[in-house]
Amino acid sequence: MSDHAQQAGLFSMMGTADAQLKNKKPAAGQAQTQPQAQKKGKGPKTFPKISVYYAGNTIDLPRSGMTQDEVHAFLEQDYRELAKEHSELIHDEKRGLLIAYVKGHKKGASAAAFLEDAVPLTVLPEPPEPHSPQRRLFHVLADDGVYEGRRTQVGTFAARVPSPLRAESGFELSVAKPPAALLAEIVSAFRASPRVERLANVLYRGGGRLGDGHGSYEVHWPDQDGTPVSVEAPGLVETDETFTVVQIHSHGHLPAYFSDQDDDDEARTGLFGVVGRCHEGIPEMVFRFSVNGLYGFASAAEIFAESRRGELAAISRDLRPDRDANRKEGIRWASPRR
Structure with missing residues (x-):
């Protein structure tokens, strides 16, 4: 041609x-x-x-x-x-x-920053169709960042959008960490009933506005129906002064891992934990955070505050958020929801 x-x-x-x-x-x-x-x-x-x-x-x-x-x-x-x-x-x-x-062109080296002001972008999962209204200018999410695409008479062009930010998955609490003693209370209750799954919420009760530092923590045990492989409990109506910081459930005799059912239930943004092998002297536990169904693993030390060194290790064996180690323990990295 x-x-x-x-x-x-x-x-x-x-x-x-x-x-x-x-x-x-x-x-x-x-x-x-x-x-x-x-x-x-x-x-x-x-x-x-x-x-x-x-x-x-x-x-x-x-x-x-x-x-x-x-x-x-x-x-x-x-x-x-x-x-x-x-x-x-x-x-x-x-x-x-x-x-x-x-009007004209002037080329040469410049020390000016490429992006002086942050502007909102509408990012698409894939390039638009040729006849789409967005065909002349679009932004597409790729595995290494966001790309800007433009179509002109000459052809289609794309380049990765530079960013001064380096983003990493994670979380930052707006309240003080709950004491590790509450985790010990929960794990003790799980060990007392190793044949059925149970569920507990670590509640924050604030003394004023959200995160003002004057609140307190407590363990909340909702009404629940547990079996060896499942547990059902009603939800909690939260406010700015009373809300769940981390929700933890047990797996009885089974290992600590997040199942498909857990993925469906834990799409809500927040912190979640599983305690497994509750019949053993020191059970195992794993924690993660959810961002609307996108998951990342966390350690117990990132969530709970120890009153003495080694307190968490004495409560339960923490499966660290290491990709290879978690795979050996049968933990599945959940796929992003579409």
Whole structure:
């Protein structure tokens, strides 16, 4: 296929503004007139609600009566090069379009930061279809970050969006850690009933506004029905002053791991734990946090405060959030929910 044929195919697929420019003709019986830019008194010239042609795309203005400065500001949100100081607008009255173009080019090294201001992005799970309204500019989530994609007459381009932030999975409590003594109380109760599963909530009861440091902790045992392989309990109505910091359930004689049923039940954002092998002298435990069904493992020491060194180790054997170690213990890393 020739370069010309490839370009023609791309124009056809994208529905480019070049074709729209050629085909934008008045219907039979209509005069060949289009909305005119208006200038009232000595104020700035304003444009009707028309479209802007740039880089093979037709961009609709959000409203009528926009000044040239307002049009530049609108376009600059998606096209940095169309800032007022770098570009010009030509009003093609015959076709009823504004033609945007870059006034000139100046290249050279610069120490300026690429991203000066943070802007919200709508990130898609996959690139939009060629005829989608988002085809000219889109952001796609990849395994190594967010990529910005743009389509012009020349083709489709994509580059990873730089970020000054380094994000890691984790959590940070807005209240003090609950004492390890509460975990000891819970594990003791689990060991006393190793043949059935049980569930407990570590409740924070605040003395004022959320996280003001004047609250207290307690173990809450809801009404529940337990079997050797399951436990059911009603939910808790939470407020800013009374809420669950971590929910823990037992697996009786079975190992400590998060099952498929646990994944379904623990989509709520928060902290969760499982205590297994409750019939043994020192049971095993594992903790994780959930972010709307996206999970990450945590250690007991990240959640509970020890009053003395080694207190947590004496309560239960903690399965650390190490990927290989957890796999050996049969712990499954839950997949992100769709």
